[in-house]
Amino acid sequence: MGLTLRSVLTALISLVSLSQGISLTGPRTLLVLEDDVKTQFQTLISDLEARGFTTTTHTPKSTTLSLFQHEERVYDNIIIFPTKLKGLGPNLPSSSFLKHATAGGNILILLPSSEDDNVPAAIAELATQVDIFLPPKGFAVVNHFDLADQVEPEHNTLLVDLPSFQSDTKNYFNSGEDKAAKLLYRGAGLALGSSPLVQPILKAPRFAYSYDTKEASSFADDENVFSAGKQLALVAGVQTRNNARITFVGGADLLADKSFTKVARTNQMSGNRAFAKDVTAWTFKETGVLRVDGIEHWGEEFGQGVVNGDVYRIKHDVTFSIALSEYSYDHFQPYVAPADDAVQFEFTMLDPYYRIPLSASSSPLTQHKNSTTYSTTFKTPDQHGVFTFTVNYKRPFLSNVHEKRAVTVRHFAHNEWTRSWGISGSWPWIAGIWVVVVGWIGFVGLWLWSKPVVAEGKGKKKQ
Amino acid sequence: MLYRLAQVVSAAHAAHAAVITKHKTRNPNPPQPATTTTNVTASRTPIHPSSSSSSQQKIAMKLLPTSNLLAAGLLLCQWVSAATPSAWTFADATLQISQKGAEAGPKQKFTSTSPISDALTLKNTDSLKILLTTKEGDTAKRPHQLFLFVKDTESELESFFSFDVKESGKARLDLTQKDIPVALLSAPSLSFTLVLGSFGQSTPLSIEIAKITPVLDAAAKKALPEPPLKYQKLNEIHHIFRAEPRSPPKVISLVFLAAVAACLPGLFGTWFGLSANLSHLPKSLAASPVAHPIFFASLLAFEAVFFAYYTQINIFQTLAAVTVISPVALLSGSRALREVRARRLNGER
Numbered sequence: 001m002g003l004t005l006r007s008v009l010t011a012l013i014s015l016v017s018l019s020q021g022i023s024l025t026g027p028r029t030l031l032v033l034e035d036d037v038k039t040q041f042q043t044l045i046s047d048l049e050a051r052g053f054t055t056t057t058h059t060p061k062s063t064t065l066s067l068f069q070h071e072e073r074v075y076d077n078i079i080i081f082p083t084k085l086k087g088l089g090p091n092l093p094s095s096s097f098l099k100h101a102t103a104g105g106n107i108l109i110l111l112p113s114s115e116d117d118n119v120p121a122a123i124a125e126l127a128t129q130v131d132i133f134l135p136p137k138g139f140a141v142v143n144h145f146d147l148a149d150q151v152e153p154e155h156n157t158l159l160v161d162l163p164s165f166q167s168d169t170k171n172y173f174n175s176g177e178d179k180a181a182k183l184l185y186r187g188a189g190l191a192l193g194s195s196p197l198v199q200p201i202l203k204a205p206r207f208a209y210s211y212d213t214k215e216a217s218s219f220a221d222d223e224n225v226f227s228a229g230k231q232l233a234l235v236a237g238v239q240t241r242n243n244a245r246i247t248f249v250g251g252a253d254l255l256a257d258k259s260f261t262k263v264a265r266t267n268q269m270s271g272n273r274a275f276a277k278d279v280t281a282w283t284f285k286e287t288g289v290l291r292v293d294g295i296e297h298w299g300e301e302f303g304q305g306v307v308n309g310d311v312y313r314i315k316h317d318v319t320f321s322i323a324l325s326e327y328s329y330d331h332f333q334p335y336v337a338p339a340d341d342a343v344q345f346e347f348t349m350l351d352p353y354y355r356i357p358l359s360a361s362s363s364p365l366t367q368h369k370n371s372t373t374y375s376t377t378f379k380t381p382d383q384h385g386v387f388t389f390t391v392n393y394k395r396p397f398l399s400n401v402h403e404k405r406a407v408t409v410r411h412f413a414h415n416e417w418t419r420s421w422g423i424s425g426s427w428p429w430i431a432g433i434w435v436v437v438v439g440w441i442g443f444v445g446l447w448l449w450s451k452p453v454v455a456e457g458k459g460k461k462k463q
Numbered sequence: 464m465l466y467r468l469a470q471v472v473s474a475a476h477a478a479h480a481a482v483i484t485k486h487k488t489r490n491p492n493p494p495q496p497a498t499t500t501t502n503v504t505a506s507r508t509p510i511h512p513s514s515s516s517s518s519q520q521k522i523a524m525k526l527l528p529t530s531n532l533l534a535a536g537l538l539l540c541q542w543v544s545a546a547t548p549s550a551w552t553f554a555d556a557t558l559q560i561s562q563k564g565a566e567a568g569p570k571q572k573f574t575s576t577s578p579i580s581d582a583l584t585l586k587n588t589d590s591l592k593i594l595l596t597t598k599e600g601d602t603a604k605r606p607h608q609l610f611l612f613v614k615d616t617e618s619e620l621e622s623f624f625s626f627d628v629k630e631s632g633k634a635r636l637d638l639t640q641k642d643i644p645v646a647l648l649s650a651p652s653l654s655f656t657l658v659l660g661s662f663g664q665s666t667p668l669s670i671e672i673a674k675i676t677p678v679l680d681a682a683a684k685k686a687l688p689e690p691p692l693k694y695q696k697l698n699e700i701h702h703i704f705r706a707e708p709r710s711p712p713k714v715i716s717l718v719f720l721a722a723v724a725a726c727l728p729g730l731f732g733t734w735f736g737l738s739a740n741l742s743h744l745p746k747s748l749a750a751s752p753v754a755h756p757i758f759f760a761s762l763l764a765f766e767a768v769f770f771a772y773y774t775q776i777n778i779f780q781t782l783a784a785v786t787v788i789s790p791v792a793l794l795s796g797s798r799a800l801r802e803v804r805a806r807r808l809n810g811e812r
Contacts, residue, residue, distance in 0.1 A: 144608060144660030144667040155662055168696060194691035206621070207658050207669060209608060220608050221625060228623045229612060315704070342696050355700040381702040394694040425710035428719035435727045437766055442731060444762060448755070448803060451742035452812055 022052035023284040024327055025106055025244075026076030029053045030067075032060050032092065033081035040256045041081065044276055051329070053077070053284070060120070061089040067096050073103045077284045080123065082112035082252045087121050094125040101244040108283045110252035113186040115140040115213050130238045131193030132248055135210055135226040139188040141234070141250075143208035148184055149264050158185040159263065160234065162271055163202050168340040169396050172287045173201055176274025184259045184270045187251020189226065190233045199396045201247070201279065202235035204228070235279060243399040247283040255279070282397065286329045289399045293323035293371040296364075297389060297405070299380075304365060311408045313416070314382050320345055321361060321375030322391055322403065323368040334372040336360070343374045346390040353381045358391075384411040549600030550666035551659040553634075556595035558673060563588040571673075579673040585653075586678045591638040593626075595657075599665050603632035606661035611636055613643060615650035616674070622647060623658075640677060645687055648677050743811070747802055754798030761792035 029048065031038075038045070038057070049055060056075070058065040060083050067074055078100060080088075097107055109126075111119055115138050127134050140156045148157040160183040162174040183202070189210040192198050204210075209220060209228035216224035226232070235254070238246040253259050259272040281287045298307045300317040312318055324343065326335040337343050342357035358374035366373075380387075387409050393401040420426045552575050560583060561567040571579045585591060597606050605628050614621040622644050626634040640648065647653060653675050660667030679687075710716070747755050765788055772781040806812050 142608075142662075144662070145669070150664070153662060196692050196694045207608075207610075207612070207660065207667070209610070209623070218607070219605055219628060220610075221627070225623075225625055228610060229621050230619075231622065340696075344697060344699075346700075347702075352700050353702045355697060357699070379702075379704075382704050396694055423708075423710055424713045424716045427716045428723050431720050431723040435723055438727055439730050441762060441766065442734075445741065445759065446734060446739050448759075448799065449741045449744040449747055450739050453738040453740075 022330065023076065023106075023286050024289050025104060025285045027052055027054045028075045029055045029077040029079065029284075030065075030075040031055050031057045031079050031081065032065075032083075032088070033057065033079075034059050034083060037081050037083070040258070041252075043257045043260055043273065044255050044280070047273070047277060048280060051281075051286070059089075060085055060092060062091065063089070065089070065091045067091070067100050067105075068103075073100060073105050075100075075105060077106045077108070079108045079110070081110050082117060083120060084117065085120060086118045088123070092122060094122040094129065097122070097126050097246075098129065101240050101246055102242065104242060104244050106244055106284050107246045108249070108280060109247065110249045110255060111187060113251040113253035113256075115188060126246075127190075127248060130240075130246055131195040131198050132236055132238070133191040133193070134248075135188050135191075136212075138212050138214045139210050139226050140213050141185070141187060141189045141204055141208050141210045141232065143205050145207045146205055147265070148182075156186055158205065158208060158234075159183070159265070160185050160202060160205060162275065165396070166340070168338050170288070170338050170341075170398065172282050172397055173275060173278045174271075175278050176271050178269065178271060178274075181268060181271030181274070182263050182266060183254065183272055183275055184261075184263060185234055185251055186253045187234065187249075189250045190236050190248055191227045191231070192233050192236055196394075197240065198236060198238050200233035200235070201237050201282075202233065202275075203230050204232040204234055206230060208232065237282065237397065239397075239399070241400070243285075243289075245283045245285065247279060249279065281329065285327070285399075287327065288397045289327040290335055290393070290401050291325050291327065291332060291371075292391075292401060292403055293325055293368045294366060294373075295323075295389075295391075295403060295405060296321050296366060297407075298365070307365065308405075309407070311410055312380055313410055314380050314384055314412065316380050317377055318380055319375060319377040320358075320389055321364055321373050322358065323364070323366075323371040323373045324393075324401070325368070325371035326398075332370045334370060336372060337374075341395065343391065343393055345374075345376055346388075346392065347378065347381070348388045348390050349383070349385045352390075353383070353387070354378055380409050384409050551597065551599055551606055551661065551668045553595045553597050553657070553659065553668075554603075556593070556672075558583075559592045559594075560585065560589050561592070562586070563590065573672050575668060575670055578671055583673055583675045584678045585640060585675050587640045587680060587683055589639070591675075593634075593636045593638075595634050597628065597632040597634055597659055599661070605630050605632050606659045606667075608658060608660040608667075609634055610658045611638075612656040612658055612669075613647060614654045614656065615647050616652045616654050617650060620646055620650075640679075640683075643677065646690070648679060648683075649687055650677065652676050743806065746806075747799075750805070751798055751802045754795045754802065757791060758795040758799040761788050761795060764788050765792070 031045065033041075045055060067078070078097070101107060109123055111123070111134065118137060119134055124134050140154070141158060142155045143158050144155055146159050147155060148159040162176070162179065162181060162183065163171065164174070165171050185202075189204060192200055206229050210226040210232055211220040212224040212226075234250045236248050236250075238248075240246070249255060254272060255276040259270055260276075261270060262268060263270050278287075296307050297309075297318060297320045298304050299309065299312045299319075301313055302309065322343070322345075324335040325332040327333075344355055345358050346352040347354040356376055356378060358376045361373045361375040364373035364375065385408075386406055389403075389405040389407065391401060391403045420430060554574075556573050557570040558573060558579060559568055559570045571581065571583075573579045593611065596603055597609060598604060599606070609626040609628050611624045611626065612621055613624065624636060624638060624642070626636045628634040643653075654671055655673045655675060656669055656671045658667070658669045765785070768781060768784040768788065771784075772778070776784075803812070
């Protein structure tokens with residue numbers, strides 16, 4: 001009875017989420033902006049609404065705004081637009097953003113593009129808390145090498161290539177049709193700490209640098225340069241340990257209507273609009289979310305008749321398989337790991353005894369419709385104890401997968417050892433036993449039935 | 464004023480709404496329609512208000528509203544001058560590596576076309592000095608950006624250092640191992656790239672000037688911190704199994720097996736050689752036809768049970784079998800031995 005009720009509820013919930021077809025976190029999106037800013041981001045907001053997000057607008061100083069009600073998140077996603085104010089209102093301290101993220105909500109923060117605008121204190125504080133460092137007011141990124149606009153005197157509108165990553169990282173940020181499209185960027189840039197939770201999404205061109213426009217107008221000396229080159233991030237994403245996402249965009253113009261135009265120099269459409277979709281989709285968990293659809297393991301001892309058993313024997317072949325799917329906007333699809341990456345599997349008792357790659361299986365035990373089954377077969381180590389099947393798959397831009405299954409690995413049973421005759425070194429000893437047995441039987445027979453040979457005289461033959 | 468002219472040209476040639484509006488907001492005067500006639504020539508050439516042509520442009524600005532034709536002609540002039548744009552470059556450049564407490568090393572000269580080809584090393588006691596004079600075209604001038612980018616040629620990791628530059632363009636950079644980030648020190652080779660650039664239209668310059676290998680002593684190598692945790696594929700681990708128990712070569716086992724087995728015929732041979740025989744067997748069977756065969760069979764049965772225990776059955780089955788056989792062996796044994804005693808008492812043994 002309870003089971004049916006639960007399955008009906010699950011079916012209902014999945015139906016609801018299917019009909020909305022959006023973010024895994026949820027559609028409720030809070031826009032923190034002033035009215036005059038909204039006009040600059042019409043396309044971004046309408047694109048989000050077209051993808052099924054429901055937006056609520058509040059000004060930063062709003063007194064009626066509350067991120068939590070009855071200790072539950074009111075919004076699933078928050079977008080902080082740039083503001084002229086030095087600080088956000090009393091309802092938006094940096095701790096409220098952290099609380100929102102701790103509860104699983106996502107945040108997209110757009111920093112002002114103009115070096116004259118302020119970054120609210122709460123945002124700067126939040127940035128340091130997640131290992132992102134913002135330059136003080138007055139900094140701007142310039143690039144003298146690849147001018148977006150030949151005549152712009154400030155050289156601070158950058159032409160940036162779409163993000164590309166190492167071959168072991170999945171790229172969720174160039175889904176636009178034109179892969180060669182350039183992005184228009186204007187802003188101050190970000191420096192990132194070494195935390196693995198922080199990932200640069202868009203990096204500055206190689207010779208670009210961020211400098212203090214007030215102090216170093218004639219020459220960029222050491223003290224007035226914030227960062228330069230590939231060390232300077234323009235867009236950075238943080239994925240917290242509970243898979244909530246916080247994205248910082250160094251210059252809000254990147255996602256503003258005025259950048260969704262043709263690039264003057266190349267006469268091609270800029271890639272900004274598609275990039276804006278990619279960044280919001282990743283931040284609001286429409287992409288890069290992994291799901292484990294099933295874990296199966298079986299051993300040589302019982303074959304596929306006993307799946308997910310509790311006990312395995314040492315030195316036996318064991319097969320482990322995990323089915324992974326990833327979310328893409330409105331559906332789950334099979335997850336395919338990048339070519340140079342590997343879904344790794346560990347067999348652990350305190351330390352990993354094995355860490356081996358899982359490969360996509362063509363004939364899994366159980367077929368999952370929308371997932372890839374990764375599997376491997378290995379020989380259990382010659383060490384008994386309680387082991388764990390572990391898949392700890394943490395990669396940039398992907399939600400964390402950390403699955404553990406504990407099993408017992410037993411020693412040989414007494415009748416599983418090699419028999420003595422199977423060991424060639426024991427053959428003389430076994431032969432010795434049988435020689436004694438046969439000799440003794442023979443001796444008994446002779447003792448019972450041997451007739452003494454009478455020697456000359458009366459002597460008796462004694463044994 | 465200078466920029467205004469250039470912006471108008473650009474805006475017209477780009478024929479792009481957003482770019483035009485952006486420039487309009489900065490430029491109180493709307494663009495002159497006349498300039499559209501020159502956009503073909505202006506489109507692919509950077510128009511630069513460099514110092515050499517500035518007077519020319521000022522005239523152009525004054526005349527622009529009065530005569531479209533003249534303006535077009537002057538812009539053409541400007542395009543001609545722009546065909547030979549000035550570029551940022553440097554002169555008198557030297558790189559010197561000197562050891563602490565020792566004489567200064569040789570000065571390596573390099574220019575924007577010929578980098579240093581020698582293999583250089585930087586030890587932890589060395590200091591590296593780069594001196595140069597920056598120029599825009601032919602005149603010594605300070606650019607806004609004069610950086611040395613230091614790149615690990617293997618991991619592509621890159622850091623930068625900015626020069627001290629005087630207004631006259633004289634630039635200097637001192638570098639020791641301490642200044643270079645630790646992440647780069649473990650690199651097999653560092654590529655030094657000099658970057659000059661500034662506002663305006665002059666072409667910036669980036670050129671690789673040298674490849675330098677950082678040499679770390681053992682202590683410094685040990686002190687290098689662990690690289691920070693990164694979410695990526697980890698090294699594979701494969702369990703190494705303990706060695707299987709080994710037996711001596713089979714030949715040796717077989718030789719000793721043969722030796723042991725040969726003892727049995729040896730033993731029986733010796734017994735029969737000492738005139739052992741079974742001559743009393745018919746007599747015994749006649750005297751006690753039941754006891755003797757059963758006694759001997761029960762002994763064989765014991766051995767059979769032990770063999771079965773060795774190969775198949777367990778201890779409980781073995782004990783059960785022994786419990787059955789033991790009284791039989793006991794009873795028949797006492798009868799058989801009684802017959803043996805009878806023979807002895809008859810003096811037949």
